[in-house]
Amino acid sequence: MAPLSHEEFFTSLTDLLSKTSQKSRGSVYLTQKPLAGTDSSARPSILIRATDGNTNAPNPKKNKVEKQKKSDSKVKLSTVVAPEDLEGFYTRYAEVCKGGMTGLKKRDRKKGKAKAKGGAKTKA
Amino acid sequence: MPYLPTSQAYLEQSALLLEAYPNDTRITTKYNFPSQKPAKQSPPDTPSQTPIASLTLKTYNPTSGICLKYRTNKGAEVGRLITSLGKLAGGANVAALGLSNAAPVAQTGDVEMADAPEEGGSAPVSAAAKTEGNKAGKGRKKGGKGKR
Numbered sequence: 001m002a003p004l005s006h007e008e009f010f011t012s013l014t015d016l017l018s019k020t021s022q023k024s025r026g027s028v029y030l031t032q033k034p035l036a037g038t039d040s041s042a043r044p045s046i047l048i049r050a051t052d053g054n055t056n057a058p059n060p061k062k063n064k065v066e067k068q069k070k071s072d073s074k075v076k077l078s079t080v081v082a083p084e085d086l087e088g089f090y091t092r093y094a095e096v097c098k099g100g101m102t103g104l105k106k107r108d109r110k111k112g113k114a115k116a117k118g119g120a121k122t123k124a
Numbered sequence: 125m126p127y128l129p130t131s132q133a134y135l136e137q138s139a140l141l142l143e144a145y146p147n148d149t150r151i152t153t154k155y156n157f158p159s160q161k162p163a164k165q166s167p168p169d170t171p172s173q174t175p176i177a178s179l180t181l182k183t184y185n186p187t188s189g190i191c192l193k194y195r196t197n198k199g200a201e202v203g204r205l206i207t208s209l210g211k212l213a214g215g216a217n218v219a220a221l222g223l224s225n226a227a228p229v230a231q232t233g234d235v236e237m238a239d240a241p242e243e244g245g246s247a248p249v250s251a252a253a254k255t256e257g258n259k260a261g262k263g264r265k266k267g268g269k270g271k272r
Contacts, residue, residue, distance in 0.1 A: 017155065024175050027156030032213050034147055044147070046213045053156075083214065090210025094203045101155050103177030104199035 003047075006089060009079035010096050013050050016075055017100025020052070024103060027053040035080060043083040048093075050077040127193045131181075131201060134194035135208050138183040139218045141190055149185040151209055156180070181205065 004012065020026050029051050034044035052075040081089045128134040142149050157177045176197050183192040196205075211221055 020155070020157070021177070023157075024177075025157045025160060027154055030153040030155070031150055032153075032209065033150035036147070043215060053154075081213075086210055086214045090207055090213070093210065094206035097153075097155075097206050098199075098203045101177065101179065101199065101202055103155075103157055103175070104179060104202065105176055105197050107198075107200040 003078045003080045006079055006081070006085075006092075009048070009050075009077055010092060012075075012077050014096050014100055016050065016052060016077070017097070018102075021100060021102045029053050030097075045083060046081045046086065048079050048081060048089075051075060126191075127195055131194055131196065131205060131208075134181060134183075134192060135212070135221055136218050137192050138212055139216060139221055141183055141185055141188075141192065142212055142215070143217055145185045145187055146215065148187055149183060151212065152182045152184065153206075153209070154180040154182070179205070181209075 003009075017028055020028050029049075031049045032046055035047045036044075054074045056074050128137060138151065155177060158175050160175065178195055178197045179202065181194045184190070208221060
């Protein structure tokens with residue numbers, strides 16, 4: 001699949017994460033690895049992939065050959081990040097993941113409040 | 125396939141693995157909810173039973189077969205972890221990760237950095253210059269940071 005632009009990738013990833021979090025089931029897999037094929041002297045671009053872990057192959061445990069619905073098909077996203085874009089990309093990437101992975105444990109509220117207070121004090 | 129106890133240990137070990145095999149090591153981040161029995165789906169309006177998702181980081185190198193993992197369920201860690209993965213993707217070594225000043229877990233092969241700028245660095249700290257062992261270590265770290 002052709003790689004998406006960073007913008008499209010983030011939009012789709014946000015969507016994928018929020019859907020998974022809403023359903024409270026399923027997985028999202030994110031991988032990063034150096035893109036092969038570039039000459040080894042330069043720093044390689046990084047290939048980022050995101051999938052929902054569904055497989056289009058039929059489940060071998062089931063004897064019945066069921067036709068999968070279209071909505072069940074695998075979600076696959078990918079994008080390529082040039083070495084000089086890494087920092088900016090990962091800043092946004094971290095934000096998207098932070099915002100989308102709402103199923104994880106929230107930060108302790110008391111701690112958050114105490115911090116907010118401290119911050120306000122130093123500002124005033 | 126060990127799970128490392130802390131994110132710091134995971135990131136340090138991953139940095140070393142990436143340093144050793146920069147071209148074919150991949151990092152997978154899995155965000156998943158615990159599997160539920162599909163037969164017993166709870167009704168949609170039971171927020172008390174919301175399952176807690178977990179985040180699993182995995183660094184894998186197919187050539188050596190080394191696999192490092194770290195798992196967490198704390199939302200507060202996500203931002204920091206992803207940012208660190210970005211540093212790893214950019215080829216950062218252990219020192220450049222900017223984690224706490226813990227000693228490197230394993231000595232890397234290229235310890236000798238004879239070409240560290242000793243003369244320039246030692247001028248203002250002539251008193252401390254006698255402690256050569258420590259100094260060499262520091263110089264190495266700094267040199268690595270600048271180089272990569």
